[in-house]
Amino acid sequence: MSEQPDFSIRIDQNKYLPQGGQEVHAVVTVESTGAPVGVSTGASASEVIIIDTSGSMDYPRNKMTSAIKAAQAAVDTLRDGVNFAVVSGSSRATMVYPRAEELVPASARTRTEAKAALGRLTATGGTAMGAWLSLAGRLFARHPDGIRHAILLTDGKNQHETPEQLDQAVAASVGRFVCDCRGVGTDWEVAELRKVASALLGSMDMVASPEALEADFRAMTETAMGKAVADVALRVWTPQNAKLRFVKQVLPSMEDLTGRRTDVDERSGDYPLGAWGSESRDYHVCVEVPPGEVGAREKRVAWIKLMLGDQVVASGNVLAEWTDDEAQSTRINPKVAHYTGQAELAENIQVGLQARKEGDLDTATARLGRAVALAHESGNEAIAGLLGKVVDVDDPATGRVRLKKDVDKADEMSLDTRSTKTVRTRKGEG
Amino acid sequence: MATCPAGHTSTATDYCDVCGAGIGEAPSPPPASPVTGATGERCPDCGTPRTERFCEDCGYDYAVGGGRPTPPPAAPPPAPIRSTGDPDEEDPVTRDWAPAKAPVPEPPATDWAAVVIADREYHDRVVTEGEDFTFPPYCPSRRIPLAGEQVRIGRRSVSRGLAPEIDLSEPPADPGVSHTHAVLLAKPDGTWTVVDPGSTNGTTINEGDTPIPVNVEVPLRDGDRVHVGVWTTITLRRLR
Numbered sequence: 066m067s068e069q070p071d072f073s074i075r076i077d078q079n080k081y082l083p084q085g086g087q088e089v090h091a092v093v094t095v096e097s098t099g100a101p102v103g104v105s106t107g108a109s110a111s112e113v114i115i116i117d118t119s120g121s122m123d124y125p126r127n128k129m130t131s132a133i134k135a136a137q138a139a140v141d142t143l144r145d146g147v148n149f150a151v152v153s154g155s156s157r158a159t160m161v162y163p164r165a166e167e168l169v170p171a172s173a174r175t176r177t178e179a180k181a182a183l184g185r186l187t188a189t190g191g192t193a194m195g196a197w198l199s200l201a202g203r204l205f206a207r208h209p210d211g212i213r214h215a216i217l218l219t220d221g222k223n224q225h226e227t228p229e230q231l232d233q234a235v236a237a238s239v240g241r242f243v244c245d246c247r248g249v250g251t252d253w254e255v256a257e258l259r260k261v262a263s264a265l266l267g268s269m270d271m272v273a274s275p276e277a278l279e280a281d282f283r284a285m286t287e288t289a290m291g292k293a294v295a296d297v298a299l300r301v302w303t304p305q306n307a308k309l310r311f312v313k314q315v316l317p318s319m320e321d322l323t324g325r326r327t328d329v330d331e332r333s334g335d336y337p338l339g340a341w342g343s344e345s346r347d348y349h350v351c352v353e354v355p356p357g358e359v360g361a362r363e364k365r366v367a368w369i370k371l372m373l374g375d376q377v378v379a380s381g382n383v384l385a386e387w388t389d390d391e392a393q394s395t396r397i398n399p400k401v402a403h404y405t406g407q408a409e410l411a412e413n414i415q416v417g418l419q420a421r422k423e424g425d426l427d428t429a430t431a432r433l434g435r436a437v438a439l440a441h442e443s444g445n446e447a448i449a450g451l452l453g454k455v456v457d458v459d460d461p462a463t464g465r466v467r468l469k470k471d472v473d474k475a476d477e478m479s480l481d482t483r484s485t486k487t488v489r490t491r492k493g494e495g
Numbered sequence: 496m497a498t499c500p501a502g503h504t505s506t507a508t509d510y511c512d513v514c515g516a517g518i519g520e521a522p523s524p525p526p527a528s529p530v531t532g533a534t535g536e537r538c539p540d541c542g543t544p545r546t547e548r549f550c551e552d553c554g555y556d557y558a559v560g561g562g563r564p565t566p567p568p569a570a571p572p573p574a575p576i577r578s579t580g581d582p583d584e585e586d587p588v589t590r591d592w593a594p595a596k597a598p599v600p601e602p603p604a605t606d607w608a609a610v611v612i613a614d615r616e617y618h619d620r621v622v623t624e625g626e627d628f629t630f631p632p633y634c635p636s637r638r639i640p641l642a643g644e645q646v647r648i649g650r651r652s653v654s655r656g657l658a659p660e661i662d663l664s665e666p667p668a669d670p671g672v673s674h675t676h677a678v679l680l681a682k683p684d685g686t687w688t689v690v691d692p693g694s695t696n697g698t699t700i701n702e703g704d705t706p707i708p709v710n711v712e713v714p715l716r717d718g719d720r721v722h723v724g725v726w727t728t729i730t731l732r733r734l735r
Contacts, residue, residue, distance in 0.1 A: 229696065236670055237628055304515035309654070323654055332513075334653065362517040365510035382510070 070097035070293050070343060072371050074381035078401065080363060082387050083394040085356045089366050091383040092315070092400040095299070095338075096345040109211030110290055111148040111168055113201045113242070114139055114282075116161075117219040118153040121252065122188035128249060129188045131275030132218055135282040137180045139216065142286040143171040150204050151179055154217075155190030156225040158200035168204055191225035194261065195234030198244070202234075205242045212340050213242035214289035215265075216282065220250045223257055231257075235264045240296075243267050243339045245285050248482070249275055251474045255481045263320060266339035271482045273475045292340035294373055299348065302333040302368035308353040309367070312336050315404040316347035319411050319485040335372065347489075349404050350383060357387045400490055403443060407487040410439040410448065414484035418455075418477060421468065430456075430468055438464030445488045451480040606734050607641040607687060609661060609679070613669075614728035620702075621725060628725040631667035641687065641731075646679040648672075648723060663727055671696045671724035679731075680712060687731060688712040689721055698723050 078091035116136050122129040136151060143149050148168035151161040162179040163169050197217065205213045223231050238244070244265035246258045249272045262269035268285075272278050299322075303309050314320040326334040338346070352366045367383035388394055417432030433456050440449040441461040449461070454476040456466040496504055497518045499511030506512055508519065613634035622628050639646075639661055647659035652674050661679075663672045673694040680688045690712045691698040697706030699722045700713060707713050715721070717733040 232695070233628075233671065304511075305513050307515075326654060328653060364517065365515035368507075368510070368515075 072379040074379040076381040080384040081393040093348040111208045113215040135278035139282040139286045154197035158197040193226040195231040198234045215244040291342040298335040298372045300370040310351040403490040434464035434466040610730045612636040618726040648677045649675045669724035
C-alpha cells in the first residue's frame with residue numbers, strides 16, 4: 066500500500082538475578098520513524114465524530130456552540146478521501162451527517178455540508194454512550210481496513226442506560242475502532258470515561274472551558290490522521306513454565322494491558338496497541354520464571370515482537386542470568402525504577418482523591434503527599450502543578466503537604482483525569 | 496533447526512523456542528552449585544536432567560516430589576468431540592509450574608453430556624436493537640461429556656489460570672460470557688444443578704427472561720437449556 070514506518074524495539078533491564086530470583090522486569094521501548102507525517106499517509110482512514118447533544122449541553126449555552134465549533138474544526142482537518150460521519154448522541158444515537166447510516170469520503174463539498182448540518186444541532190434528551198458507540202461500530206463495520214478513529218465528546222454521566230449496557234457496547238467495540246474521549250464541564254464521571262477510552266485504546270482528557278475544545282479537536286483528528294498503520298500488536302513469547310505477570314503501557318500514559326491478551330500459541334500472546342504514527346511508547350513487562358542455575362548462560366525469558374498483521378516488524382529479547390554477585394543482581398534498571406514510580410504516582414493520586422471525597426483526610430494527606438514526592442522525584446512537572454492546586458506543599462522532597470480547604474471541582478477532576486499521564490526519565494538517567 | 500542444551504528442538508537458533516536457553520557456542524559447563532542436585536539426577540516424570548528445584552522441562556518440584564501429575568495410564572480424559580483434533584490444545588497442567596500441585600485423579604464420566612450451540616433464537620431475544628453482536632455465521636455445535644464434581648462454563652484465561660471445561664472462548668468466542676460464568680454441579684443422586692457465581696450478564700434457563708439468582712443452585716433435568724452470553728445455549732442431555 067505505501068511506505069510503512071520503520072519500527073524499532075529497545076529493551077532496558079537488569080538481566081542479573083540473585084540465586085533463587087524469579088521475577089524479571091524490563092521496559093520495552095517501541096519507536097517508529099520515517100512515517101509520513103500529516104497529510105496523505107498511505108493507510109486508508111475513517112473518522113467518526115460523536116458529539117453529545119443531551120439537554121445539559123445547553124447549560125451554559127456556550128457548551129453546545131463550542132462543541133459545534135470544535136466538531137466543525139475537526140471536520141476541516143479531515144484530508145480528502147477520509148471516510149467520515151458525524152453522529153449526535155442523546156438517549157439515542159442519530160446520524161448528523163450524512164443522513165444515511167454510512168461513511169462518506171471527505172471532499173470540499175461533503176465537509177461544507179457536514180459543517181452546515183452541525184450548525185443546525187440543538188441540545189435535547191439524555192445520555193446513553195453505549196448507543197453512541199454501537200452506532201459508530203456499525204459505521205466502521207463497512208471499513209474494516211486502515212485507521213478507524215472516533216472522537217467522543219460528552220458533558221454528563223451515562224444516565225439513560227445501565228452500566229451493563231455501556232459495558233456491553235464497549236466490549237463489542239474493542240478492536241473495531243480507537244476512541245479518544247473528552248469530557249467538558251465538571252458533571253461527567255472520570256472513571257466512566259476512562260473505562261471507555263482505555264478499552265478502546267484512546268486518550269481521555271478534560272476540557273475545562275468549552276473555548277479550548279476547538280484546538281483539542283483539531284489536534285485529535287490531526288494525530289489520528291497522522292497514524293501510518295492501524296492495528297499494531299505486541300507479541301510476547303515466554304518460555305515453558307514461565308508466567309507473564311503483567312504487560313503495561315507506561316508511556317505516554319499508564320495502561321494495564323495484561324487482560325487484553327489473545328493467545329497465539331502455547332507460549333505466545335498478542336496485546337493490541339491500536340494505530341501508530343511517528344511516535345514512541347514504553348511498555349513495562351514482568352515475567353516470573355523458575356529460578357535458574359547460578360553461572361549458567363543467560364536465557365531468553367521473553368521474546369518481544371512487534372506485529373503488523375502477520376509480519377514481524379521489530380523484535381527484542383528480555384534475558385535472565387543468575388549470579389551470586391550481589392552488586393550485579395541488586396541493581397535496578399533506572400527506567401524500570403522510573404516507571405514503577407510513575408505507576409505508584411498514579412495510584413496514590415487516585416486513592417488520595419477518593420479518600421478526600423470520602424472525608425478520610427489522613428489517608429488523603431498521606432497519599433497525596435507521597436504523590437507530590439514522586440512527581441517531584443521523577444520530574445513530572447505537569448502532575449506536580451496539578452497537585453499544587455489540591456494541596457499546599459511544604460516540602461516537595463519529603464512529600465509534606467496540607468490539604469487545601471477549597472478546591473475547584475475542575476482542578477480536582479483534571480488531576481484525576483491526568484493522573485495516568487507519565488513522563489520519560491530525565492536526561493542522563495536510563 | 497537447532498537443539499538446545501535441554502534437548503528441545505528449536506526453530507530459533509539463538510535461544511530455544513521452548514525453554515529460552517541459549518543455543519550455539521557451547522558455554523563452559525556451569526560450575527556445580529551447592530543447592531542444585533547436579534548429580535545426574537533425572538526428573539522422575541519426564542527424564543530431563545535435574546538442574547534446579549523445578550524440572551526445566553515439565554515443572555516437577557523435586558522439593559515436594561510433585562508439581563506435575565503423572566498422567567494415569569488409563570483412558571484419556573473425556574474430551575469434547577470435534578471434527579478435527581486440535582494439536583494446539585493446551586495442557587493446563589504443564590504450563591503452570593506453580594509448585595506442589597497434588598496429582599488429581601481423572602474423574603469418572605457420568606451419564607450426562609452438555610450440547611453447546613450458538614442459538615439464533617436466544618441471540619435475537621437478548622440482543623436488542625442497536626447493539627452490535629453479530630451472530631456468528633459458522634459455529635459448530637459441541638458435545639461435552641459431563642465428568643467430575645463440577646463442570647465450569649466460562650472463558651479460558653491464561654493470566655488467571657482458568658481453564659473451564661466448557662470453554663466459550665473458542666472461536667467464535669461469545670463476547671457476553673464471564674471468565675467463570677456458571678458452574679454445573681453433580682448431585683449424589685446422579686443429577687446436575689447449575690449455579691451462577693455472579694457472572695456479569697447473568698444466566699437464564701429454558702427461554703426465561705429473569706436471570707437465575709446468584710449463588711443459588713438450580714436443579715436441571717434432561718433437555719433443560721442454560722443460556723449464557725449473547726448466543727450460547729447449553730442443553731443437558733442424559734445419555735442412558
